[in-house]
Amino acid sequence: MQLSHEQFRELAWKHGMAATHQREIIFKAVVSAPGHYSPEQIYAVVKRRVPSVSLATIYKNLRLFVENGLLQEVTPHSSTLRVDGNLEPHHHLVCTRCKSVQDIAGDFVDFKRLARHVPGGFDLTQPLIEVFGLCPRCQNRKTTS
Amino acid sequence: MQLSHEQFRELAWKHGMAATHQREIIFKAVVSAPGHYSPEQIYAVVKRRVPSVSLATIYKNLRLFVENGLLQEVTPHSSTLRVDGNLEPHHHLVCTRCKSVQDIAGDFVDFKRLARHVPGGFDLTQPLIEVFGLCPRCQNRKTTS
DNA sequence: GTCAGTGCAAAGCCTTTGCACAAAT
DNA sequence: ATTTGTGCAAAGGCTTTGCACTGAC
Numbered sequence: 001m002q003l004s005h006e007q008f009r010e011l012a013w014k015h016g017m018a019a020t021h022q023r024e025i026i027f028k029a030v031v032s033a034p035g036h037y038s039p040e041q042i043y044a045v046v047k048r049r050v051p052s053v054s055l056a057t058i059y060k061n062l063r064l065f066v067e068n069g070l071l072q073e074v075t076p077h078s079s080t081l082r083v084d085g086n087l088e089p090h091h092h093l094v095c096t097r098c099k100s101v102q103d104i105a106g107d108f109v110d111f112k113r114l115a116r117h118v119p120g121g122f123d124l125t126q127p128l129i130e131v132f133g134l135c136p137r138c139q140n141r142k143t144t145s
Numbered sequence: 146m147q148l149s150h151e152q153f154r155e156l157a158w159k160h161g162m163a164a165t166h167q168r169e170i171i172f173k174a175v176v177s178a179p180g181h182y183s184p185e186q187i188y189a190v191v192k193r194r195v196p197s198v199s200l201a202t203i204y205k206n207l208r209l210f211v212e213n214g215l216l217q218e219v220t221p222h223s224s225t226l227r228v229d230g231n232l233e234p235h236h237h238l239v240c241t242r243c244k245s246v247q248d249i250a251g252d253f254v255d256f257k258r259l260a261r262h263v264p265g266g267f268d269l270t271q272p273l274i275e276v277f278g279l280c281p282r283c284q285n286r287k288t289t290s
Numbered sequence: 291g292t293c294a295g296t297g298c299a300a301a302g303c304c305t306t307t308g309c310a311c312a313a314a315t
Numbered sequence: 316a317t318t319t320g321t322g323c324a325a326a327g328g329c330t331t332t333g334c335a336c337t338g339a340c
């Protein structure tokens with residue numbers, strides 16, 4: 001995705017964020033190409049253009065972007081280890097905001113079609129599927145909290 | 146799930162693990178009821194029956210169970226923050242073992258059916274779906290590494 | 291001029307590791 | 316007897332926080 005300076009300013013203002021130089025570089029670093037980036041990777045890229053930038057600034061801004069819905073996390077999950085006490089095949093419904101997880105059943109996935117989009121050799125014999133959304137509680141909390 | 150002492154021993158042996166007392170209590174603590182448990186939670190439960198147990202033992206065994214396929218992680222993901230440079234709606238295909246993530250497209254999800262299984266009020270307006278499996282590389286690595 | 295953002299260093303969690311002792315095979 | 320597991324304490328990695336300075340509005 002390509003974004004002009006003006007477009008970024010508007011986007012930032014729309015979400016009540018100041019349009020700082022660092023912030024713009026960070027955002028562009030993430031969306032300039034599809035990919036799944038770690039804070040360190042983004043730090044390295046941003047540092048080329050803003051050598052004084054700190055990793056803490058990267059973290060603060062990524063978090064802000066995610067909270068405001070400008071970016072998505074690859075893993076909208078709690079980052080702590082959880083193991084599943086349910087050994088039956090089932091799927092998960094996860095709240096993007098509060099990270100709560102509940103089990104869901106149901107055959108809403110067309111595995112034949114899915115198989116067509118999955119690269120050859122990828123093993124889906126025990127498929128677990130996670131669906132992300134916003135739980136009722138979190139919808140009622142104002143956007144930026 | 147209920148499991149007899151004998152059943153656990155067999156299960157352990159089948160995977161080349163010694164059937165220790167702690168290990169059995171830990172496993173049963175996880176599978177005795179469906180739920181998504183943190184190591185701390187399991188620690189608390191196990192400690193009631195084996196007061197000398199340490200948190201490190203919980204971690205070591207949970208990891209072992211997951212590696213051997215006796216348990217599933219709720220989040221079979223890298224635990225570090227990643228943001229997505231792809232702002233278009235898309236889904237993820239994640240390798241349970243090496244945690245690699247790739248984008249997949251395709252309409253393999255029946256959202257009407259899905260909606261039927263999702264509790265009322267859960268917002269799926271921007272659904273992100275993650276499908277877990279084993280990538281070709283990881284299939285070729287032997288099970289216990 | 292005011293308020294929000296940045297950068298630094300320090301603190302905080304969660305998780306893993308190394309090692310001596312204990313238990314399982 | 317040998318091998319594998321346990322428990323402790325210490326180390327490690329990733330992420331957040333507090334605070335003075337800087338820059339946006």
